[in-house]
Amino acid sequence: MSAPTTNKKLLDWVAEITAMCTPDQVVWCDGSKEEYDRLMGEMVASGMAIKLNEEKRPNSYAFNSDPSDVARVENRTYIASVKEEDAGPTNNWIDPVELKATMSELYKGCMKGRTMYVIPFSMGPIGSPIAKNAIEISDSPYVVVNMHIMARVSTEVLRLIEKNDDFIPCLHSVGAPLEPGQEDSRWPCAPIEKKYIAHFPEENLIWSYGSGYGGNALLGKKCLALRIASNMARHEGWMAEHMLILRFTSPEGKKYHIAAAFPSACGKTNLAMLQSTVPGWKVETIGDDIAWMKPGPDGRLYAINPEAGFFGVAPGTSEASNPMALASCARDAIFTNVVVTPDLDVWWEDMGVECEGGTDWKNNPWKPGMKDKDGNKIKGAHPNSRFTARAELCPVICPDWEDPAGVPIDIFVFGGKRTSVMPLVHEAFSFEQGIYMGATASSEPTAAALDVGAKLRFDPFAMTPFIGYHAGDYMQHWFDMGETLGDKAPRCFYVNWFRKTDDGKWLWPGFGENSRVLKWMCDRVEGKVGARETPIGLMPIDGELTLDGLDIPASDWAELMKVDAEAFKATLADAKDYLAKFGAKLPAKMKEQMAALEKRLEA
Numbered sequence: 001m002s003a004p005t006t007n008k009k010l011l012d013w014v015a016e017i018t019a020m021c022t023p024d025q026v027v028w029c030d031g032s033k034e035e036y037d038r039l040m041g042e043m044v045a046s047g048m049a050i051k052l053n054e055e056k057r058p059n060s061y062a063f064n065s066d067p068s069d070v071a072r073v074e075n076r077t078y079i080a081s082v083k084e085e086d087a088g089p090t091n092n093w094i095d096p097v098e099l100k101a102t103m104s105e106l107y108k109g110c111m112k113g114r115t116m117y118v119i120p121f122s123m124g125p126i127g128s129p130i131a132k133n134a135i136e137i138s139d140s141p142y143v144v145v146n147m148h149i150m151a152r153v154s155t156e157v158l159r160l161i162e163k164n165d166d167f168i169p170c171l172h173s174v175g176a177p178l179e180p181g182q183e184d185s186r187w188p189c190a191p192i193e194k195k196y197i198a199h200f201p202e203e204n205l206i207w208s209y210g211s212g213y214g215g216n217a218l219l220g221k222k223c224l225a226l227r228i229a230s231n232m233a234r235h236e237g238w239m240a241e242h243m244l245i246l247r248f249t250s251p252e253g254k255k256y257h258i259a260a261a262f263p264s265a266c267g268k269t270n271l272a273m274l275q276s277t278v279p280g281w282k283v284e285t286i287g288d289d290i291a292w293m294k295p296g297p298d299g300r301l302y303a304i305n306p307e308a309g310f311f312g313v314a315p316g317t318s319e320a321s322n323p324m325a326l327a328s329c330a331r332d333a334i335f336t337n338v339v340v341t342p343d344l345d346v347w348w349e350d351m352g353v354e355c356e357g358g359t360d361w362k363n364n365p366w367k368p369g370m371k372d373k374d375g376n377k378i379k380g381a382h383p384n385s386r387f388t389a390r391a392e393l394c395p396v397i398c399p400d401w402e403d404p405a406g407v408p409i410d411i412f413v414f415g416g417k418r419t420s421v422m423p424l425v426h427e428a429f430s431f432e433q434g435i436y437m438g439a440t441a442s443s444e445p446t447a448a449a450l451d452v453g454a455k456l457r458f459d460p461f462a463m464t465p466f467i468g469y470h471a472g473d474y475m476q477h478w479f480d481m482g483e484t485l486g487d488k489a490p491r492c493f494y495v496n497w498f499r500k501t502d503d504g505k506w507l508w509p510g511f512g513e514n515s516r517v518l519k520w521m522c523d524r525v526e527g528k529v530g531a532r533e534t535p536i537g538l539m540p541i542d543g544e545l546t547l548d549g550l551d552i553p554a555s556d557w558a559e560l561m562k563v564d565a566e567a568f569k570a571t572l573a574d575a576k577d578y579l580a581k582f583g584a585k586l587p588a589k590m591k592e593q594m595a596a597l598e599k600r601l602e603a
């Protein structure tokens, strides 16, 4: 196949990788439907993909991964900056020269017997001033079809690369060369000790080896749009954040844009597609995972969703929890590691529908309630099984979700999962206190035996595994952005949907009812409601956060709104311990925030 570009930089890079990886052939991708259908056809023929029932799940496919390759591998993920101190305490570091030597050895001949795909893609609407052009080279056809959904794969990107002579190179191999005559496995990958997810921030370069799953392999997502982009953003004066973006519109038609950061398993995708229970107020989705934000000409912060699809966790997605996500994958979707039913549809735990059985994610016959030899229930779908769905199919996708200029952010929301202490909602006194809230976002350790007695788990801005440089410098970048934005900075709030009573009952109904909290935030922005000052921030005045139609006893509400100064002192002490690991890079402004909070709690 002759190369469909004249860009020398790109041709040289492709030639260099071809010589190193020695694929049987090189295919330049164009993102067309024809290409998608052809690759799916080939994968169905090879047994890697299952074509689902055309009536029930049109144009959709299921895949099962190798049981060793089911999620991101954080302990094999590296920020290979030239200086170790630039990777900081939240990242693994290897000297880039050493890591390149190790990985080059692995890459040598690694695509033997395979096709090498060259995938031109844009993160963000093609040509948007906030978007980035990139090329992923991969030997996985599964990666190609997923990239078709998650990014904008197009030859138009080649035209932009020719014009700007610039792209972000992303190299990926599953790390499983084939000898002549050797039968391929259904999900080729390399053993864990050979997996590397490597980032070279000084070169804006990504090298991934050995895994075919999710963020390890779809390099536009966490590797580019968060780790590499966060580092570019800090130098270029913008922000790459692990945030959903939504539009919340009032009955009068006033639009508010909210960006929210939550650690995993806190319902980010559900909030992004929330169905409002506040009469007349409506949520529209712009993104469910990543926000790229830049100050606009009017000095406000404008956000785009760099992705084109959702790579959502399947288990727990139901008509009750997130009907909009279900609708998004009703057709044209890819499912990985779910149950395939005898009528060739999909199923997963807590989907809210009965299942008689089928083939589980390990390709074994499966029935609900089945137990292993130790008497433990066997799950049909892997807990990290996923749907890959086109954002445009989401029934509540915002009409402006692809606006190249982005949407102006009014509100930042931070949060974590805490069954006690943290109230339902509080607002920061200032943007700088908002940064403190984001930086100390925390969740309780799980009930797993090893965690008993453990301290809170901190996950600053839900970015711990995704900050592509020193986390102290990252926090300083937030303060710098605050200075740039001045009084145009978004208002900051902290929420906790997960409070429980002492006997384990949820205090707050959650899901669609969370819209009541969002409405209170918009009323605050609008100056329609006041707030009561507490040591930790500004909180709703009773009656001003609407509870109409909810059956919440006054005592439960009091509990949801309680600020226990002693408990907060303990949380602050934990936060100080955690932040100590940033050493001299902990911003002075963060220390000021901690001292001010301490003083307010003592008063």
Ligand code: SAT
Residues within 6 Å of the ligand: 071, 072, 213, 214, 215, 216, 221, 222, 264, 311
């Ligand atoms: O596998 S991904 O990194 O894309 C999803 C996730 O872990 O959040």
Ligand code: MN
Residues within 6 Å of the ligand: 242, 289
């Ligand atoms: Mn995520």
